[in-house]
Amino acid sequence: DTGVSQDPRHKITKRGQNVTFRCDPISEHNRLYWYRQTLGQGPEFLTYFQNEAQLEKSRLLSNRFSAERPKGSFSTLEIQRTEQGDSAMYLCASSTTGGAGQETQYFGPGTRLLVL
Amino acid sequence: AQSVSQHNHHVILSEAASLELGCNYSYGGTVNLFWYVQYPGQHLQLLLKYFSGDPLVKGIKGFEAEFIKSKFSFNLRKPSVQWSDTAEYFCAVNARNDYKLSFGAGTTVTVRA
Numbered sequence: 001d002t003g004v005s006q007d008p009r010h011k012i013t014k015r016g017q018n019v020t021f022r023c024d025p026i027s028e029h030n031r032l033y034w035y036r037q038t039l040g041q042g043p044e045f046l047t048y049f050q051n052e053a054q055l056e057k058s059r060l061l062s063n064r065f066s067a068e069r070p071k072g073s074f075s076t077l078e079i080q081r082t083e084q085g086d087s088a089m090y091l092c093a094s095s096t097t098g099g100a101g102q103e104t105q106y107f108g109p110g111t112r113l114l115v116l
Numbered sequence: 117a118q119s120v121s122q123h124n125h126h127v128i129l130s131e132a133a134s135l136e137l138g139c140n141y142s143y144g145g146t147v148n149l150f151w152y153v154q155y156p157g158q159h160l161q162l163l164l165k166y167f168s169g170d171p172l173v174k175g176i177k178g179f180e181a182e183f184i185k186s187k188f189s190f191n192l193r194k195p196s197v198q199w200s201d202t203a204e205y206f207c208a209v210n211a212r213n214d215y216k217l218s219f220g221a222g223t224t225v226t227v228r229a
Binding site for chain 1: 158159162165215216219221222
């Protein structure tokens with residue numbers, strides 16, 4: 001399977017705990033994106049990387065959220081001191097640089113987080 | 117920032133009926149347009165996309181969409197739906213060279229056998 005993979009698929013945690021999610025993009029895709037999806041809504045952009053550089057993080061929901069892509073391959077999204085409002089599906093997508101700003105993002109299965 | 121609106125939250129159809137889902141966006145510049153589909157228990161999959169050229173684009177599984185620039189619309193159509201088309205459909209837009217996608221809230225389509 002050469003699609004985007006995410007781990008874990010489900011995570012249940014208690015309020016105040018830290019959680020970390022991993023995303024493995026499609027091989028050789030240099031761009032990687034994180035989105036969040038809550039019930040009844042479409043995905044909401046959080047941050048993205050081109051290779052190992054995080055080019056936009058202004059949409060990260062608070063300073064409790066951070067993301068890394070240290071070697072330009074897989075990425076991690078960490079949420080510190082989780083709150084019940086963090087419960088959502090966290091989606092990862094990847095793409096390869098397209099000509100003239102034309103590129104397609106391919107999504108992984110997501111990590112569903114439930115904060116109790 | 118662009119916003120995307122999808123007109124219908126839930127559509128219920130019988131097999132062989134025609135389907136049209138509306139999508140409008142707000143952004144005055146050049147955009148890339150996408151429809152993604154999420155089948156029950158599966159992840160988001162690309163249905164079709166528009167970058168430039170012919171405003172009528174064809175995607176997988178008999179779907180097509182028409183870009184009407186003057187109306188800021190990118191409506192999805194299928195002439196005859198099947199039970200297997202039951203899914204949630206998302207319209208997404210990004211400004212050219214701004215890679216973050218903005219999604220609509222999605223339309224749940226239920227096809228009755």
